[in-house]
Amino acid sequence: MDSYKQILKNGLWDNNQAFVALLGLCPLLAVSNTVINGLGLGIATTLTLILSNAVVSLVRHQVGSEIRLPVFVLIIASIVTAIELIMNAFFYELYLILGIFIPLIVTNCSIIGRAEAFASKNPMLASCIDGLAMGLGFTCALVILGAAREVLGSGTLFANAHLMFGEAARDMTIYVINDYEGFLLAILPPGAFIGLGLLIALKNVIDKRLAKPSQQAVTVTLEPKKA
Amino acid sequence: MVDNKAFMIKSGWMLGLFSLIGIGLVSLTHSFTHQQIAENERLFVLKNLHELVPNALHDNDLLADTLHVSDAKAFGKQQDVTLYRATKNGQLVALIAAPTAPDGYNGSIKLLVAIKENGELIGVRAVAHHETPGLGDAIDTNKSGWVYAFNGRSLSDPDVKHWRVKRDGGDFDQFTGATITPRAVVKMVLKTLQYYQANQDKLAKTHG
Numbered sequence: 001m002d003s004y005k006q007i008l009k010n011g012l013w014d015n016n017q018a019f020v021a022l023l024g025l026c027p028l029l030a031v032s033n034t035v036i037n038g039l040g041l042g043i044a045t046t047l048t049l050i051l052s053n054a055v056v057s058l059v060r061h062q063v064g065s066e067i068r069l070p071v072f073v074l075i076i077a078s079i080v081t082a083i084e085l086i087m088n089a090f091f092y093e094l095y096l097i098l099g100i101f102i103p104l105i106v107t108n109c110s111i112i113g114r115a116e117a118f119a120s121k122n123p124m125l126a127s128c129i130d131g132l133a134m135g136l137g138f139t140c141a142l143v144i145l146g147a148a149r150e151v152l153g154s155g156t157l158f159a160n161a162h163l164m165f166g167e168a169a170r171d172m173t174i175y176v177i178n179d180y181e182g183f184l185l186a187i188l189p190p191g192a193f194i195g196l197g198l199l200i201a202l203k204n205v206i207d208k209r210l211a212k213p214s215q216q217a218v219t220v221t222l223e224p225k226k227a
Numbered sequence: 228m229v230d231n232k233a234f235m236i237k238s239g240w241m242l243g244l245f246s247l248i249g250i251g252l253v254s255l256t257h258s259f260t261h262q263q264i265a266e267n268e269r270l271f272v273l274k275n276l277h278e279l280v281p282n283a284l285h286d287n288d289l290l291a292d293t294l295h296v297s298d299a300k301a302f303g304k305q306q307d308v309t310l311y312r313a314t315k316n317g318q319l320v321a322l323i324a325a326p327t328a329p330d331g332y333n334g335s336i337k338l339l340v341a342i343k344e345n346g347e348l349i350g351v352r353a354v355a356h357h358e359t360p361g362l363g364d365a366i367d368t369n370k371s372g373w374v375y376a377f378n379g380r381s382l383s384d385p386d387v388k389h390w391r392v393k394r395d396g397g398d399f400d401q402f403t404g405a406t407i408t409p410r411a412v413v414k415m416v417l418k419t420l421q422y423y424q425a426n427q428d429k430l431a432k433t434h435g
Binding site: 033062063064066067070071074075077078079081082085086088089090092096153182184187188 | 234257267361
């Protein structure tokens, strides 16, 4: 069993669901056009991951391997539906923006991926931490990509923050570039693909730099866990 | 064989059990959120309506005084259009129609068209659309003031021939690089105005 620190590092960096495993790209690319959208979907996904990992881990001895996939799908779908209803009730305007991407969390393969690859084999606490780590890693990816696209595309940061943090946050919007004309490509889907590509490249460069000092040692390639 | 059968039955029960748990969870959440959700939706519609017809102009509950018309001839494609009547002392002061322009660049555009009792436009809002960010989304009041061009217009201002975008020889601006979106909006606003003119008497009648 991995130590908790290892699990966290795994989720945030080594096996980041967005940058390394390349899972859940549909919501990642579609919703990351502003920081707040990214953050909203990231939190909802993290919550789903923690809850689904916890429940899957809890029932892992009762559910036979033949029916585990339908059972996992049932668990995940119920949790996502409940989260959707709660967001609809308490974060209505954000819900209007994220719209169809909340129910689409069900189809985010990283969730069933973690249920299958981790939670079905590990105790509950470790599974919760894995869900948290994977969710945070995914949220970071959404927020970083969202920030890059928002600054480039519309010259702002934290626009619409009031949808999430209430009226007081309306002034949180930072106008990075005043009177910015906007760069359409960054907001449109191609901008998402290009941005994600650049971020993955950046991560690989950092990984290489980090690996250099210990080049004497055997080069270990981290095989991303396929879900 | 017997083992296999027993196993299948057990698996079936297991799946059934988890379905029940799932249903339970969703029903429970639904039961304590559905009121809030209905209220949110109501307030959201009301907020949009009040942007066009402020509270001071009418004294009725806009959401209670609605009509649903399905007039394929007036609105083009078969669609259910909700009409909100704003009345003061029982007299119709304005009508807000919620038609959908089916021919936007990226699918349909949901509009609110507010018409004064005399047939003059109070204003138009696009409440839901999927137009291209930076091009077609200029119909959104957050993005540009384009829809305000409708304020105060009517069927005689401009005359019907000029109720089009400039590209088509009309009076309304299109956006640089996006003609389809404004064309769809102008067309639907015109249809709504014509519907109002044709049914004015019927719509003015108090009922309920």
